[in-house]
Amino acid sequence: MNERSLWIRLGAPMLVGAALLAAWEAWVRCAELPKYILPTPSEVVATIFAQWPALAPAWLVTLKTMLVALAAAVVFGVALAALFASSRLVETSLFPYAVMLQVTPLVAVAPFIVIWIGWERVWLTQLVCAWIVAFFPILSNTTMGLRSADPGLRDLFTLYDASRWQRLRLLLAPSALPYFLAGLKVSANLALVGAVVAEFVTGTQVDNPGLASTIFTSQLNSDTPLMFAALALISLTGIITFFAMEWLSHLLLARWHESAVGER
Template sequence: MTELQQGLAAGDAHDTQPQADGGPPAHERILRVVIPLVMLGGLIALWAWYVKAYNVPHYILPGPDLVAQAMVRDWGVLGPALLVTLTITFEALLIALVGGVLIAILFASSRWVEIALSPYMVILQVTPIIAIAPLILIYTSTTQQALLICAWIVAFFPVLSNTTQGLKSTDHNLLNLYELYGASRWQTLFLLKLPAALPYFLTGLRIAGGLALIAAVVAEFAAGSAGAGSGLAFRLLESQYRLNIPRLFAALILLCATGVAIFGATSLLSHLLLRRWHESAIRREN
């Protein structure tokens, strides 16, 4: 064991008591699932009642039964389109995570690099993606590459900004302790700064997951891609042009469910990684 590890172990000797999971009680966890489901059922029932009570034409507002039938009947079309959109979303999110974390480390390590590059990162973030999508289409060889770049641009900045802020928010007393024990820059980065930045990174991940899905759809709208390899955005436009409103609603529901699933998965990951040590996930005892 190195001198650094011995010193840190000695400094943490008083804090070896096990911590509680910190999660909510079992009945509260059940209510968190049951209440939204009951609310969803009530909204669907209200929707069905409104359509039937006022005889709303199906080409204006289809009932839940027609939407469900369209979902099942047209799954051969909607399923592959959803897979295309998901592929673009997750590929863009993965690239954004890797690139955002690496550049955040670079920013935290060199103030001059941050000063030089951060304005251009902000420009990428504030420029509407629908405005630059046609240019990206011109300079890329395939539509799929253009969609991937558009989704990456939108998902990249939340990861970068949150991770950078997390790396800069490391406790100064702990930094002084690491310097006192002669820790190298890499030891300080991997043993202190990155764990301290984890909550910030996970917040950026939750934001970037939803934005990547939105950007993939918006980019496809701007690209005007069509054909067998198109995503849900094209199916939305196609359904609108053909006045196939039940299929349009089915595609919208698939997009909403995908967004909720991404948010739920990233929230679960955040809870699992933070539940035993971070204040945001530990339940107060008083």
């Protein structure tokens, strides 16, 4: 990626965001809206700094849930994808249940998970909820990638009597890597969404509340600036996560895969 392309890719969204924030600030001030209805961006930023001792621990709780759920989704998703790729019978037998797990609304499943796991292990409940929504994109994309290896190369590996490990390491894994990374980009932010939704479901009855619990409590106290401050931290976490996944994808693919070679 050349310097001009980098500046365009980073600068254009920042300019649009700055324009939107300026318009928001001007409209609220011109309309003289009270901050309990809609605070200005400057008031939200001021609240983040003023309430940081309370917001920081909540942000770390949400971030921890997201990262652990994403790691679990990667481990289980890749392992199950490898199993699916090795056996059509296993894939046919189990894949519909993976789809069912994905399409069932999380808000409908979460109360049952709370009951089954118990209130004494609320964080584990939140973790399972976040894992559920992050798991399927990695599973489906990696399975597709493992099955997308070039047939000619497959025959070549068979001709040279390659072992299963050699076939997996030298052929299937490189073929599946772009698909896996595409699924990872989706799953990373879905894990954040799942963590936030799970916190809303479990409410504030937890020892270490996250950002969603902060939003819920702020709503009850009519503290709209704090609500927006927590929401801003969630949004920033999602944006940073997305660009981190983009950077990881570029780092791993830029030297050899056609989807990223042109970006060097």
